[in-house]
Amino acid sequence: MPAAVSVESVGKTYGSVTALDGATFAADAGQVTAVLGPNGAGKTTMVECCEGLRRPDRGSVRVLGTDPWRAGPDHRARVGVMLQDGGLPASVKPLRLLTHLASMYAAPVPVADLAGRLGIDSFAGTSVRRLSGGQRQRVALAAALVGRPEVVFLDEPSAGLDPHARLDVWELVRSVATDGAAVVLTTHSFEEAERLADRVVIVAAGRTVADGTPAEVAAGGTLEDRYFALTREARL
Numbered sequence: 667m668p669a670a671v672s673v674e675s676v677g678k679t680y681g682s683v684t685a686l687d688g689a690t691f692a693a694d695a696g697q698v699t700a701v702l703g704p705n706g707a708g709k710t711t712m713v714e715c716c717e718g719l720r721r722p723d724r725g726s727v728r729v730l731g732t733d734p735w736r737a738g739p740d741h742r743a744r745v746g747v748m749l750q751d752g753g754l755p756a757s758v759k760p761l762r763l764l765t766h767l768a769s770m771y772a773a774p775v776p777v778a779d780l781a782g783r784l785g786i787d788s789f790a791g792t793s794v795r796r797l798s799g800g801q802r803q804r805v806a807l808a809a810a811l812v813g814r815p816e817v818v819f820l821d822e823p824s825a826g827l828d829p830h831a832r833l834d835v836w837e838l839v840r841s842v843a844t845d846g847a848a849v850v851l852t853t854h855s856f857e858e859a860e861r862l863a864d865r866v867v868i869v870a871a872g873r874t875v876a877d878g879t880p881a882e883v884a885a886g887g888t889l890e891d892r893y894f895a896l897t898r899e900a901r902l
């Protein structure tokens with residue numbers, strides 16, 4: 667079976683800045699793939715190429731067998747996206763927003779379920795503009811998942827969350843993968859990668875420097891030690 671997400675030798679520059687320089691990785695259905703790498707390594711750019719928000723200069727990106735840059739609405743309905751800055755409308759209340767989004771999909775996840783699992787009920791009556799950063803992040807995650815997507819891209823989904831909320835997010839993300847979706851998330855947390863990921867991809871200076879199960883990438887040591895060794899080499 668072809669990978670749900672396949673990125674091969676992708677290059678992308680912004681003016682004189684090389685963001686991606688041959689990045690390659692794949693993500694399978696039913697698995698959580700965690701992408702790690704230093705600030706500026708190219709993770710967000712790589713994920714944005716997969717989401718169809720950026721066009722690679724070279725290489726190939728396929729999501730569910732389709733080039734996301736050219737994909738139409740049918741493809742986009744099968745892909746869930748959570749952006750780093752949320753991208754949520756400020757004046758709407760969370761439940762209203764999620765109910766509205768759910769109405770656009772053929773088989774949405776019941777909004778009450780999602781809201782309950784992410785603790786959104788407790789701030790359901792507050793407009794997005796007045797939510798805390800962590801609350802807004804949970805709404806953004808719910809928005810990415812409500813359409814029951816086959817592929818989900820999550821940019822640092824648990825960054826800045828309190829420990830309870832982080833556990834809620836991990837459990838939900840795990841259950842989405844168990845239900846068959848391919849989940850790709852970026853993170854700076856080794857704990858998140860170790861506890862949640864079936865596959866770890868380390869990106870440094872726009873290139874993939876490791877790709878495998880957490881144990882394979884750790885290569886007999888800790889993921890953290892391996893990360894520092896690999897990303898230090900890329901900086902030299």
Ligand SMILES: Nc1ncnc2c1ncn2[C@@H]1O[C@H](COP(=O)(O)OP(=O)(O)OP(=O)(O)O)[C@@H](O)[C@H]1O
Nearest residue numbers: 680683684685703704705706707708709710711712
């Ligand atoms: N729109 C843009 N215009 C110019 N340069 C950009 C743009 N977006 C990203 N870059 C540059 O491309 C490089 C890769 O950025 P990217 O956001 O993909 O990294 P990242 O790995 O996601 O970093 P972080 O961990 O800080 O989120 C950086 O040097 C960044 O400054």
